[in-house]
Amino acid sequence: MRKFLFQGLLRWPLTELAPAADDAAVAELAAALAKASRRRLGRSLSIREVDAGSCNGCELEIHALGNAFYDLERFGLRFVASPRHADVLLVTGPVTKNMREALERTYAATPDPKWVVAVGDCAFDGGVFAGGYACVGAVSDVIPVDLHIRGCPPDPVALLQGLIALVERRR
């Protein structure tokens, strides 16, 4: 164990430069974020991830945001275990009908001001699962969405661009 710890002191960090905020995301957000809420929350956000029926692909990439290359927490963004502690809900999946109520209740449990980021093509419009008996479709059909990050799944850089836009625009 000592070797690993020493190495951590001697080597350069693996963490990479932050990508620029995604322009489309910035435009979508400008309307969503009121000045007042920016003042109240500063540049730090607590995120609650909600899987509303995804295939787990989006979760894998959201997980990757925490590794040393992307190091999400340096931007003041962190994942929390309860919606009661969250400012942002990060929602994935085509919202299965079996998850609809859980998503609504999670949204209701999140204190204001709050934002919803829909992650992945399924969360945008149901993706490949649209049209079946078991899925609602878009997250925005169930709760209001402030930002979409597209992709199947979006890679960590795309996720970072969207999330950075969220904090940067709130200065």
Add this chain to the structure above:
Amino acid sequence: MISLRATMRGGRRIERSRPWPRHVINQTGWLRAIREISKGHGDMLGLWSDGADVHMLMLDHESSDIGIVTLECPNGRFPSVGHMHPPASRLERAIRDIYGLGADGSSDLRKWLDHGRWGVRRPGAKPEPSEASGDAYAFLVAEGAPLHQIPVGPVHAGIIEPGHFRFSANGEVVVRLEERLGYVHKGIEQLMVDGPLDRAARLAGRVSGDSTVAYALAFANAVESALEIEIPQRALYLRALMAELERLANHIGDIGAICNDASFSLMHTHCAILRERVLRASQLCFGHRLMMDRIVPGGVASDLTMEGAVALHALLSGAKKIIPRFIELYGDTTSIQDRTVGTGRLRSELAKQYGCGGVIGRSSGRSFDARRHPGYAPYPELSFKVGSAHAGDVDARVWVRFDEIRASFGLIEQILDKMQEGSIRIESLPAPSETCEGAALIEGFRGDIFAWVRLDAAGAVQRCHLRDPSWFQWPLLEAVIEGNIVADFPLCNKSFNCSYSGHDL
């Protein structure tokens, strides 16, 4: 006495079912098959329906033969398998929810995937509109004065999939865990019905995102068996390469995640770095970090470039140096061993009874690996050692993962060595001209994935069934947590790492 093999080969044989024969048997044969399975003379590897009949995939231990038996259900009922062989119970409940076929003699009549939210009952056959306000669910009881219940989910605290766990605990000790799943049911099998092959292949690749390669491979192999086509040699090797990269990424991530659940974050951090390197190499080689949609019926969609091969060699040489250090870090840190050794022990009899595959089965003495048996190209041409252990605890499941990581290193090297130049895809698949069926068993990182497909004369998907290894693992998680403390549940759960999406489908 009539053997299981004879039962599997009795009745009327269906033409054009490949690679394994399918026999339509009568009720007596069906009951005999159940009895033989429940005595442990064979494994039940799958139980599914196409709306009219029920099918059972079986492996006979004596001959190692695999076969499918079918029972016609003109009255909408069939003799319960779960009644004598509990691993079938949830599959039967799912069949009832989707197709309305009831299992006679079944002791569990509760719904499983149908939560009363779809606005329709029996969506797979004769759908009927219904209320969508949600059904009540009766959890099994655990009674006694000091017991209390801990409900968890469906929205969990981590970045994971949704499902509900109901713990009954005596102080810190869990006396019963009951799972309720189905929250991420997307109706994938019905979405495939009457659709074109490429759409079905995309759906198969999204049954469980972490196993997208394995599912796409299982679906493609089943389709190719049905159509009786052989794909180019290079495509076979590229498929195996992707499958091993997927296995590596998942096993490395899992070891880190297990350690993280005991707050051993140093291991987690380093595993996450190595996992990211595998994903980046995959992106460079195949243009997608998880390699989604790269395996298609007829071959593969993207070829390995020289640049990609160089990146893989670099990844391997780095990973082969660091893995022994991970092993040392895990093996020499007594505080993590204190949490994993003896925790969540799965008895070998249970693993055997449930036909439990993957790391979980192999950590409890069940050596089944679909790459070995039934085996599929190119694995018979490659040499590798399947991991194994007998302790059946969380610790054993970590060590078997390390074994499999090393085996994958060796496999990737052999694949890069042996792969010949050539085409990677059959451009246009032949139309079958009449209905045909194909099946495949593929070893994903979780265990054996079963795919079965029936194509119509035009080559469209008439029916498809995909069975995740988790069906035979989730029930065992309930068994291993018994007598452990609540705080050890995350360790047990992560060391199983069952799929919600793959199970709920």
